[in-house]
Amino acid sequence: MWFTVTSNSAKTSIYSMNLTESDQTIIAFLSVFAEPTYFEAIELSIPITGNYTIRTTGYLDTVGYLYQNFIDLRFLWLNLLASDDESGSGNNFRIDYLLQASQKYVILVTTYYMDTGATSLQLSGPGTVNFTKVIPTSKIYTK
Numbered sequence: 001m002w003f004t005v006t007s008n009s010a011k012t013s014i015y016s017m018n019l020t021e022s023d024q025t026i027i028a029f030l031s032v033f034a035e036p037t038y039f040e041a042i043e044l045s046i047p048i049t050g051n052y053t054i055r056t057t058g059y060l061d062t063v064g065y066l067y068q069n070f071i072d073l074r075f076l077w078l079n080l081l082a083s084d085d086e087s088g089s090g091n092n093f094r095i096d097y098l099l100q101a102s103q104k105y106v107i108l109v110t111t112y113y114m115d116t117g118a119t120s121l122q123l124s125g126p127g128t129v130n131f132t133k134v135i136p137t138s139k140i141y142t143k
Contacts, residue, residue, distance in 0.1 A: 013129040015042060015121040019060065019111050037063070039110040041071060041134040046099045048127030054095040054107060058119040061091035061112035069104050081105075085112070092119075099125070106134060 019038040046052070056062040065071075066082045081097065088094035091112065099105060109121060123129040 009126070010124050011126070011128050012122055012124045013131070015131040016118070017042075017109065017121065018118045019109070020116050037110040037112065037114060038116060039108055041106055041108050042121065043132040043134050044099070044105040044107060044123065045130035045132070046101050046103070046105065046127065047129070048125075049099065049101045050126035052097060052099045052123050052125030052129070054093075054097065054121070054123050055088045056092040056109060056119045056121055057089070058092070058117070059090065060117040060119040061115050062093055062119055063110045063112055064093035064095055065108040065110070066095055066097060067106045067108065069106075071106050071108060101127075 017040050019040060021038070054064060054066060056064065063085045064083060065076070065080060067079045068081050069079050072078050082095045084093040084095050086093070107121065109119070111117075121131070
């Protein structure tokens with residue numbers, strides 16, 4: 001589920017998710033413990049080029065990975081633009097990035113060390129962002 005909040009000239013688009021034991025797991029390459037983590041991959045549709053803040057909010061400890069074009073689950077560093085663990089408030093990630101309207105992006109939201117629970121993905125910037133959950137196989141492609 002997603003919705004948009006407008007404040008002054010910035011727009012904040014929000015995508016709610018619940019990462020649970022029934023979600024797929026992946027061994028995140030930045031994981032300190034090299035343990036499987038739960039994840040969700042979300043395609044971002046960027047309508048206006050500009051600086052965007054990508055972050056999660058809530059009590060769940062999250063790590064974020066921003067990719068251009070697609071994610072290959074076998075090679076997580078391929079097409080990786082940015083990643084973050086603790087730059088947001090609490091145990092949330094925050095990525096500030098110039099996103100192009102003509103490009104395709106996927107954000108991979110993972111839990112930290114098998115944590116489960118609800119979190120919200122927020123993108124703030126000049127345009128309203130649309131979200132599409134991507135069901136992964138060996139590669140996750142954007143449309």
